[in-house]
Structure formats: structure tokens, C-alpha cells
Amino acid sequence: MNNRLRTRGLQEAASLIVMLLLIIFVMSQLTDVFFTARNLRNMMLEVSTVGIIAVFTTMLMISGGLDLSVAANLALAGVIIGRFQADWGILQAALAAVGVSTLIGALNGFLVTYVGINPLITTIGMLSAARGIALVVADGLTLPVFDLTGEATDAYTLFHQLGEGEIAGVPLPIVIMVVLLIIGMLVMQFTTYGRALYAIGGNADASRLAGLSVRRYRMIAYTLTGFSAGIAAVLLTARLYAADPKAAPSIELTVITAVVLGGVSLAGGKGTLFGTVLGVLILTTLLNGLRLQSTSTELQNIAQGLVLLLAVGLDQIRTRNINWLKWLRTTRALPAGQPASNGGN
């Protein structure tokens, strides 16, 4: 049975990989710029923003949480850098921005776990508030983020390196994303924190009665999600030399779509970071391809919305029809009379 369950996981991963290859194939046929180094590089940079947030959102959603405020949080962190770079110094402003993002995550966590507000409502409220504050901080303008004195100090050089630097030809944001991803995978696989997230998402009541500090783990998951929005904001701002209070419109939907597509259940308790990687790649490839076709933003939004509904629908079907799949497999694949494959008990 163990092998069979593992097989099912592999089958899900395999179907996602097939989906990804299919989309890549279609996109490469539709346009000849898809497979250019430039486009692939841009795409990977895009992936890095969504990917960093998706790593932590995956962990949050496995614990049964949800955060829709990440995009607004990211925008707010960006304009904090833009607004206060001159007063505090660029690196200090960047640190402050990450701090604010982390605090917003913690506030989400507090409202959900201690006050007991539904996560959807909490983070929609936070989304609206953070976006509003971002607009106020930036006076509604896109703020330039570079050394306005034109001297290009060490601090600024260092800051922009975060967005533009490379390690062995790979842009730094991508390296950072991959590092965070690998750490995340190790955490989920081997640590008590990862185990706790799965347990709490699987059955929060039972986890509490087993003596786990459910609230603390949830707090941490929300806080880290906020932190990841801050990190993504710093990397994005460093790369773009600008901070837009309207930045990253509806990235939260892209993130959640990718995570759910990758197999994380909205109910929590299930899913892997590997699945999320595939989900992110599928979604960004799709959106990138549409953009190369000069498809309008509206159409891209429609496509993303449909993929989200599809992913959630699949999640529902997966959860509900699990027994159906089981008997289908057992009745077809294992005819009566076949000896038991293992000793049973």
C-alpha cells in the first residue's frame, strides 16, 4: 500500500511535468522568441518573485492557512524602500521594509490564530489596508530607487547586486529562490516544524490534543509568509530600480493558483514544495507565453482565473473521489484470486 501511495504521488508529479512540457511545446511553436536566452532569463526572474513567496505560502497552506495579502505587502515594502532610502540609507530602508512585511505577516497570524478571524477575511482586509498604506507612503507615484546623487555608493551597488548580480551566470534572485526552496524542502521533510505544519493542516484538534502548540506554529507560518513578501520586494526593487505602490497586481492569485495546481489542498495537510515548483513553472510559462503573443492583460487575467478554478476543482475531485480512484485501481489492476502482495498484517 505504501508503494501504491507513493506511486500516486509520482503520478501526480508526472502529470504536472507532462502539462509543463506541453505548455512549453505549444508556446515554442506559437512564437520564436520563447526559447531565446533573453526570454528564458526574464521568465526565470519572474518566477523568482512568485517562487519565493510560493515557497512560504505552500508551507502556510499545508498548515491549513491562507494569505491573500502578499502582493499588497510586497508593494508596501517596495515603496518603503523608495520613500525612506534618502533618509535612512538604502540598506537600512531595505531592512526596514523586510521588517514591516514580517510584521504584517505576524499581524495576519495573530488575527487568525488568537483573535480567530477567518484567514480569507483577515488577509483580504490586510490586502486592502497594506495597498492603501503603500499608496499613501508613495503619494500614489512610482518611486525611483537608485542613488539620486549620482554617486553610486557602495551601499547602492550592493543593493542593486541583489537584483542584478549573478552566481555562475545565474541571476541572484533565482539563486536565492532555489536556496530558500531547498531549505524549505529539508524543513518540511526532516524537522518538527515541517511535521507540525502537516499535522495541524491534517487535523488541528488532534494536533492540539497531542500537545502541539498549534497557535505558535501557525503564527510562525504566517509571519514567514510576510517575511517572504519582504524579501521578494527587496529583490524586485533592486532589479527594477523603482518601487510601484501598484506593483505585483494580484500576484497573490498567481501564487495560490500555482500552489494549488502543485497539489496542496485548500483544506491543508497535503502537498509538497516539489509540486509547487512545477505549479509555478507551469503558470509562469503559460502567462509568459500569452504575453509574448501580445495578449491583453485582461486575457491573461482570464487565463489565470480559469487555471485557479481548474486547480481548485481538481483539488476537490482529488479529495472527494479518493475512494473511487482506489476501487477503480483495485478492481481493474488486481483481479480476484491474485495472492496478496505482502503479508497483510
Added chain:
Amino acid sequence: MTALLQMQNISKSFYGVKVLDDVSISLSAGEVLALLGENGAGKSTLIKILNGDYQKDGGSVLIDGQPTEITHPRDAEKLGIRMIYQELHYAPELSVAENLVLGHLPRKSGALKWMVDWPKMREMARDVLTLLNVDIDPAAKMGSLTVVEREIVEIVKAVSRQARIVVMDEPTAALTPPEVRQLFGIIENLRSRGVGIIYISHRLDEIKQIAQRVTVLRDGKHVNTLPISEASDENIVQMMVGRKIEDRLHVRALAKQTSFGETALSIRGLSKADAFEDITLDVRRGEIVGLFGLLGAGHVALTRSLFGVERPDSGQILVDGAPVKIISPQHAKRAGIGFVPLDRKVNGLVLGMSVRKNITLSNWDKLAPLGVFSQGKELANTRAWVERLGIRMAGGVEVETRFLSGGNQQKVVLARWLEAGVKVLLLNEPTWGVDVGARSDIYDQLEALAAEGLAILMVSSDIEEVLNVSHRILTIYKGRITGEYSQAEANQEILLQSAAGGAQ
């Protein structure tokens, strides 16, 4: 006369493991057939095949002698097959009458046919209730009824629509003796009207009262079918477990322990409004204290308060003589208290997680002191408990706990607290919905654990269990301790009287 239902040579495998192997049963109209077997014997699979939830791999189902294919619960419904599960499904805020006709609400005629015909509905409800001789007010809110009344409404609902075969799965699990008698009245009534009943229960005394024949399954095979007059408790149990369990039915040969260790758990004047009042009791090392009460007597709330799930209003809890502050399950765990909850599926297990992860869920401090699991140690500890408690599962310790039978699930919850190394164990109805064999295993283990120095407070409304497993028995009625009896003093009569608030 052809039998109402015949299931012939049914086979079924899951994951290559045979759960039903050439099983045949038959049921006549107006008969109660008791279906017995340990958990995992194949009873529920057989029933689910009858109801179209599962598809059989081989064999045939005949109704009135006609071969019938049941591929979906809808087919079963059309054939007049009705399932009454342990968990009831009803709308608590609606009236009894509404619940009875739910899904088949009568409409007004003519232009007003989009409106519900309330008088007609009440009449229909009253009719079926009278037909079955049930004295329940159709206007009462479902949520205000007692458990047995709800169950009876559920049965009435199931049979009100041309039922021919009714399957009852442990219908008396939550009922008191008078309620059981009430339920049996309904069953007799159904029988007299030609309905065939398959009755699944672990309680042999009930089966003797109500069933005409008994079929025993073991390990997915049909062991025997006997008229009830030829079945003795002893040979039924032997057929079920395939070995003799002598001390199961009568007072077990619980070691006559006279000396126990130091007091491990002390409760001093613990009170909680509307739950329990001024509870004072001690549990010593090596002692199993049974706390017997009827449903709602306050014993469940008491253990929840001891474990920090609920907060008592006043009073003191001491572990090993030192006062402890318990405001959450974490505090309780740290104080060395473990808790086996009432409903293991809802509150006990993370069903989507493996046996291994569930067993080690409360022992992270030792298995992962720096936050990273020592995988070898975790696996070794898990295996040790699986072996010691005899946890049985197809496919090993990485199998998700939702695939385990009730008894084995309960053992996993038990193993978790033993793995955590607790000094005091609070048990809530430890063998509710657990089959005879696993039940006996659990009793043996509890006794062995006590002998090793564990202090056990066992809350139960199963009088046989309390009598057989406890060194000392307390009774609770309306939130107050009403009696304390040694193993030698206690008997059914005394306990029932004391737990019902009667004078001693």
C-alpha cells in the same frame, strides 16, 4: 421459500490484500441476522458491497432469488436496502417531522406546488411514527432529542420509504440499557412487518436477545452461521478470534493488587459550572481507577479539564504531589499527563498521516531535540510499540492511519502517549467501537502498563469494562462523585444504582 437476500461467495481485495474471501450470507424476511467479527474481519466491507459503496471482485448478490448488480448506493436505495450508521446524519435545527421527510417534502397542489404542504408533512410524520409505535413528538427539534430518540428517528426515516433490508452498524454503542430496550421494540416491530435486518454489534448479550441467527467472519472468511440457540458466548468469541479468551465475559482475573505506588494524580475540589462539582480523587502509580457514569454525567468534561482542553473554575490538580497549572494540553503533557479522547477520528488521530508520525506526535522533545528528527530512532520506537501493542495494518508503519480499523486506531493513540512517557493516562471510553479481540488486547496492555507504574484514570459508560479492568471504581452522577468501590465490592447493580443517583 427463497431468502430475501443472498450474498454468495463474495470476494474483495484492497491493495492486493484480500479482505473478503468467498463469504456467503443469507437473510430471510422478518429475520434479524447478527453479523459478528473483529474489526478488520470484513463486516463493513461486506456491508459496503451490499450498499454499492464498493464493488465486489467476485461472487453474486441475489434478492428474492434474483441475481442483482448493485453498483451504486442509488441502486441499493431503489432495492429497499437501508443503512443505519453509527454516526447519524440529521439537521439538528429542523423538527422531527422535517427530518423524517427530508428530501421528500410534500408539496401543495396546483399553482402553489412550489410551497411545502406543512399539514400534510406533519400527518405523514405522525403516520410513520404511529406505525412503528414510536412516541416522539414530530414537532420537537431534532437537536433537543436524546441520542436514542435521534437514532430511532433515523431508523424510522430509513424504513418509512419501503425498506426491505435494514443494516444497523453498532446501533447501541451510545445507548443506556432502557434505551436499548426501546430500540429493540422498534426492531421487533420491523421484523413483524417482514423487514430483514442485519445487525452488527460487539455486544454478545444484545445479540442473544434480538437475533435469530448469527454469522461470524474472521480475517475475511466466513467461519460459521448458527441459530442463536446453538451459540454460546464462549464459542462465538472463539470463532471470532480463533483462540480462547476465557476471562473476557466474566470478571477478568485482574491481578488482585493490594499495594500501589505513590499517588501520581490528585484532584482536590475541582469544579466547573454545569459540568462537575467538587471532585476530589487520587490515582496511585500502578492503579487503574474506573470512573463510571452515564452519558452527560460530567466525567468526560472532567478528563478534558484535567488535560487542559477546558478550564475548571476552581480546585487543584497535583501530579506526584506537586500542584500543576494546566491551562492547555501542552501544560498537561509537560506535567506527564496523556489523554485518549472520546472520538479518535476527530480528536485523536491525524488520519492523513502515517502510523509512525501519529505514534511519535507527542514525543518530539526526545526524538528531535534540535528540531530535526532522528529517523532511525523514530522508526525503531514506532516498531517497538507496534509490536508490543499488536497494532495490525496492511502495509507497515508508513500507512496512513485512516486505513486502520477502529481497534488499531485506538492502539495508535495509546502508543502515542506511551511513547511520550507519561506518568498519568486519562482514558475516555477506551474501547468504544473496538472489537472483542482488540478490546481484550487493550485491557491486557492497560493492566501491564499499570503494573509497570502507570497511573490510569479510565472514564467509561460501559459497565462491564469498568468492572473488569479497574482496581477501584468511582461513580459519578450529575457532576458529583456518588460512590467509591473496591474491585471486590463492586457489581453491576451497585454501580448502576450509584451512577443513576440512587441511594446506596
